[in-house]
Amino acid sequence: MSRILSVNLAVPEPNTAKAVGVTGINKRPVDGPVPVRAPGPKTTGLGSGLVGDQIFDMAHHGGDDQAAYAYAREDYDWWEAELGRDLPGGIFGENLTTTGVDVNGALIGERWRIGAELLLQVTFARIPCATFQLKMAEPQWIKRFTREARPGAYLRVVEPGEVRAGDQVTVVHRPDHGVSVAEGFRAWTLEPELLPRLLEVPEAPEGVREKVRQRLAG
Template sequence: MTGLVEAVCVVHADVPVGRRGVELSGIDKRPVQGPIDVHELGLAGDHSRDTKFHGGIDQAVYVYDAAEARRWATELGREIPPGWFGENLRTSGVAVTDSVVGSRWRAGNVLLEVTISRKPCGTFARWAAEPRWVRRFTERADVGAYFRVVEPGTLQSGDLVSIEYVPTHGVTVRDLFLGANPRGIELLLEQKNLPPKVERDARAVLRSPPRRDC
C-alpha cells in the first residue's frame, strides 16, 4: 500500500490562544517547500510551545489524513488547508487514524513509527473557533496520529508513503483514542520496548471503560 505526502507543514507563527489571549501556541502550521530535515524531535523549523502535552520523541510528527480533512471541510462549510489541524504532514492514500500502532511508514527517506492519537484540547477549540469543537472532534474520532522518527532524513510534498511493517496485535490509533479493542491492547502491551507514551495510553485504556460519548 502506498500513499502520498500532500503537504509538509511547520509553525508559521506563534498565536495567542489562551483564555485571556496571552498564552501562545505553535498550532498555526502552514506548508513549506522542501526538502525538510526531519530529526528525532520532529521537523526543522517546527516547535511546540506546550512541551508538557505536545512534542517530544513519541510525538515528533503529527499526521492528518486528507480524506478526513475533506469531510470536515464539507461539514464546516469552509476550507481546511494543510496545517489547520496543527499537523506536520497532510497525507492521502493510506489510513492515518485507523493505522495500527507500531506500523512503520517510509516517507521520503525518513522512517516513521505510529505511536498515539491526538487528544483535542481547549487550545485546539479556541484555534478552530467552532461551536462545541472538542466534543464534535471527539465524537467523530478522526483524530490523526503521532509518529516517532526511527530513521531521520528529509521529506517534502510529493514524496510517496509506503507501509513497511504492520504489527499483528491490530490495535489502531482510533482504538487507543476510543478505549476499544482491550484484547488487542493486552497483546500490544506484551511487545518489548514500547514507546513510553504508547504504553501509558494503552494501560489507561485497560483501566477505563470504553469511551462512548464525550
C-alpha cells in the first residue's frame, strides 16, 4: 500500500554553508497528526506548509510551490546500499517519507490525496544545494545526487488537512503531458535538451517556467 512512513519536522542546526547560519534540513519524525496548509509566498509567507516545521533560508526554500517535500524510502534504501551507511527518514530534509509511492516517477501536476482531507500537488524536483552537501558530508555529493536523478518531489497544498504516519497516499489525478519529476530534474541539471518539455507543463511553478524561458533564450 502507498502510504506515509513518517512525518518529519525540522530540528535546527548550525549551517556554515550559507550566510543565514542556521538550517532546518535536519528533520526528524514526529508523532501525531500535523496540520498542513498553504504557507504563502516564498520570501514573505510562513515558510513550510507543515505547522511546526521551520525554514531559515526563505529566499530559496519554502513557499506555496515548496510547501512540502517528499522522499521515498525505496530511494533511501538504494542510497544506503550505495553509501554503506544508514539513512534515517528526514536526513535528506523531507517532510514526508513515503513507501509504495513512485515519487520520482510522479508527473508534475499529479495530485495526491493523503488521509481523509489533505490534497497535495506535485510541483517540481528538489535541486541539491551546498547545505545538503554539508549535511551529508559525502565527497562530491551534489554531483553524485544529481547524476542518479532520485531527487524527490516538492508539493503544493490544494486542500489543507492533517498528515500522520500511516496515512494512505492515493493518486487522484495525473495530467496528460507525461513529464515526470525525474525528467524535470534531468532537464534542469544535466540534460538541457529536455528543457522545452517543461514549457509544456502548465502545472510547473511559474518561476521554473520563467527560468527555462531565459535559459532557452540565452
